Amino acid sequence: MYFLDIGEQCQRDAQPLLETRNEAPLSLDHFTVRRQRRLILDGITLDFQFGVTAILGPNGAGKTTLLEAIVSLGRRCDGEVRFSGLQPTTIRSRRRVLERLGFMPQDWEFIPGYTVAETVEYAAWLKGAHSRRLSEMAQAALGNVNLAGESDRKVGRLSGGMRQRVGLAEALVCEPEILVLDEPTVGLDPEQRIEFRSALRARSDQSVILMSTHLTEDAGLLADRIIVLAKGRILFDGAPDELETLAYGDDAGHSSLLEQGYIKIMRASAPS
Ligand SMILES: Nc1ncnc2c1ncn2[C@@H]1O[C@H](COP(=O)(O)OP(=O)(O)OP(=O)(O)O)[C@@H](O)[C@H]1O
Numbered sequence: 001m002y003f004l005d006i007g008e009q010c011q012r013d014a015q016p017l018l019e020t021r022n023e024a025p026l027s028l029d030h031f032t033v034r035r036q037r038r039l040i041l042d043g044i045t046l047d048f049q050f051g052v053t054a055i056l057g058p059n060g061a062g063k064t065t066l067l068e069a070i071v072s073l074g075r076r077c078d079g080e081v082r083f084s085g086l087q088p089t090t091i092r093s094r095r096r097v098l099e100r101l102g103f104m105p106q107d108w109e110f111i112p113g114y115t116v117a118e119t120v121e122y123a124a125w126l127k128g129a130h131s132r133r134l135s136e137m138a139q140a141a142l143g144n145v146n147l148a149g150e151s152d153r154k155v156g157r158l159s160g161g162m163r164q165r166v167g168l169a170e171a172l173v174c175e176p177e178i179l180v181l182d183e184p185t186v187g188l189d190p191e192q193r194i195e196f197r198s199a200l201r202a203r204s205d206q207s208v209i210l211m212s213t214h215l216t217e218d219a220g221l222l223a224d225r226i227i228v229l230a231k232g233r234i235l236f237d238g239a240p241d242e243l244e245t246l247a248y249g250d251d252a253g254h255s256s257l258l259e260q261g262y263i264k265i266m267r268a269s270a271p272s
Pocket residue numbers: 035036038040057058059060061062063064065066
């Protein structure tokens with residue numbers, strides 16, 4: 001596959017975006033989303049540092065809405081999103097952020113007919129990678145998800161779990177500084193989930209990683225910070241062991257401490 005150079009975009013490597021000196025790498029200020037007059041996110045204010053943040057919450061809590069609002073750089077939202085203090089309001093600043101951002105949506109879709117390598121090379125090209133480096137970058141990302149040996153296979157002929165990993169490779173390509181993953185481990189078998197966690201861990205020192213999940217096990221093993229969201233509001237924000245300390249301890253070992261802490265928060269927030 002051949003991707004055309006389109007002027008300046010492909011002539012340079014993307015510049016680093018995030019710094020930690022004065023401002024948080026990623027911050028949300030009174031982030032509010034309404035859809036069809038319904039309040040979906042209710043004035044979320046959060047700072048994110050480098051490392052992995054897991055976002056937990058029941059169906060309909062607003063997790064996907066929050067992640068999509070961040071990757072759309074605050075379009076159709078009230079409030080502000082800033083990247084190391086930069087509010088991306090111009091075309092140039094938006095492009096700069098998008099070049100350094102990787103996203104895997106919940107319903108990841110592939111381009112029919114493309115091979116694994118072509119799919120990930122295309123994602124790298126969209127992020128402004130130099131056309132001479134597309135193959136090298138795609139192979140590095142595919143290596144991270146253990147798919148380097150599948151480069152020439154059509155994505156449409158892969159199993160569901162393997163397709164999911166192509167989606168992850170797309171998000172990981174070009175070594176993003178901001179990585180947003182919406183339920184990324186759905187469909188992965190246990191061994192693949194272990195490999196996925198180690199691929200994310202390897203990036204967590206240099207990236208802000210946000211991951212929504214229903215799997216408390218993944219959150220506990222991977223995240224530095226857990227945010228529990230329900231009805232568009234933050235119910236908990238802290239380290240995994242802080243959530244564990246809330247465990248009620250009366251379920252005779254049928255759930256983990258993290259699950260118990262999570263359930264306790266959800267029950268405490270339910271209307272009586
Ligand atoms: N375009 C839209 N129009 C109206 N309501 C919407 C729209 N998009 C999302 N919603 C509503 O916003 C709420 C939050 O949805 P969202 O998909 O963000 O939740 P979630 O926490 O990701 O859920 P799940 O765990 O099921 O994926 C839901 O009640 C959903 O019905």
